[in-house]
Amino acid sequence: MEASHGTSEEFTGLSWEVAASSESDDDGVAIVNFPSDDDDEELAQLMQKQSEFGKKSIAALGGLREAEPRHSTDGAPAEGNDTYYEESGSDEQNDSSKNQHEDDDPVVHRRKRKYPFYDPSSSSSVLTVGKKFFDAKQFKEGIIKYSIAEHRSLQFTHNTKDYVRAKCSQPSCSWKIYGARSKRDGLFQIRSLQEEHTCFIMFDNKRVTSAWLSKHFFNTIKVMPDVKCPQLKQLVREHAGINVSLNQCKRAKQKVMKKLLGRYKEEYGQIWEYAGECRLQNPASRVYVEVVEWPLPNHGTNFDRIYICFDACKQGFVAGCR
Known part of the structure; x- marks a missing residue:
């Protein structure tokens, strides 16, 4: 009997050591199969109760872990038993934000040109490969x-x-x-x-012609039709930095005046249409056009003068000044 009691104490100490180590283990409580002994029934019942208690503890811990909320790494709720709740806010704010996203136009990324394109209206004179x-x-x-x-x-x-x-x-x-x-x-x-030039700059350029002068100084000659050729030559030197001759300035001025007179002829050719439109829009107004006929046949007529008296102006003058 003494031997049996010693043996039970040894097994009891062993069983507590195993139980303690199994609680610290992540995989759960280790289950030890003890040999059955008819003489030591109390020891077997004690170990069986201890084993059942360990299983129940593991089951309870596992249920608690499953009930914990799980979240994804990017802040969004993970799939499973979790439910995602949006932040509460007013309906007006939600509707305004929704309409703002709907009204936003999609960003269109246009493909940039690989090579630049020449712009005639630009003052830039840069030349590059691929232009x-x-x-x-x-x-x-x-x-x-x-x-x-x-x-x-x-x-x-x-x-x-x-x-x-x-x-x-x-x-x-x-x-x-x-x-x-x-x-x-x-x-x-x-x-x-x-691109590199190894020569010196020149102020006398053969590429500057009367046609180029009439194109680039058209507005200047139009504003100052009585400008003299020496004055025009000085203006060209100050603005363009190039030397031109008096004959070039004279021919450039003739081309500009010819172009302006051509425009004037077209405008005076529409004088009859203007007079008819005035009579149509102001029936009580007086519009008279006087022309001079050429003595030679098939030469048309030449405009002399025009008289216009709008009826509204006449009625205002009569009612206000008398």
Whole structure:
């Protein structure tokens, strides 16, 4: 009997050590199968109760872990037993935010052009490889603009509809440019360009003609039709920095005045339409047009004068001044 009691004490101490170590284990309580002993029934019943208590504890802990809320790493609720609740707010704020998102226009990302396009209305005269032009004529216009702005004397060589070559007129200068028509889109494009100039600037440029002067100083001559050629020459030197001759200024002024007189003829040709419109919109008004007939046949008539008296002006003068 003494031996049996010693054995029971040893097993009892072993069982508590196993139970304590199993509680600290993450996988649960370790279950130990003890050998059955007919002489030691109390020990077997005690160990069985201890094992059942450990199983119930593990089941209870597992249920608590499953009931804990689980959240995803990005702040959104994870899938499973969790329910996602939106933040409470007024209906007006929610409707306004919803309408704001609906009214927002989608952002359209347009593809940028790989090569720049020549703008005739721009004052820029920069030439770069890949720059595109509408045709050979516009390409030559861009080169002339560059020549005048940079005070360089350039000359064209081997010019056709499909390609244009130009170089500096100074033999010691290595500047040159080559442009050709693109087979893909049919536009003119700069293929090669030697940008550096090794020559000195020039104020006498052969690319400055009377046509160029009449185009760029059209408004100046229009505002000052009585300007003299020496004065126009001085204006060109101050604004463009180039020297021109008096004959160029004279021809440029003649072209501008011819263009203006052509516009005046077109405007005076519509005098009959203007008189008819005045009579139509103001039936009681008086409109008289007087012309002079040429003595030679088939030469038409020449405008002399026009008289207009609007009925509203007449009635106001009569009612207010008498």
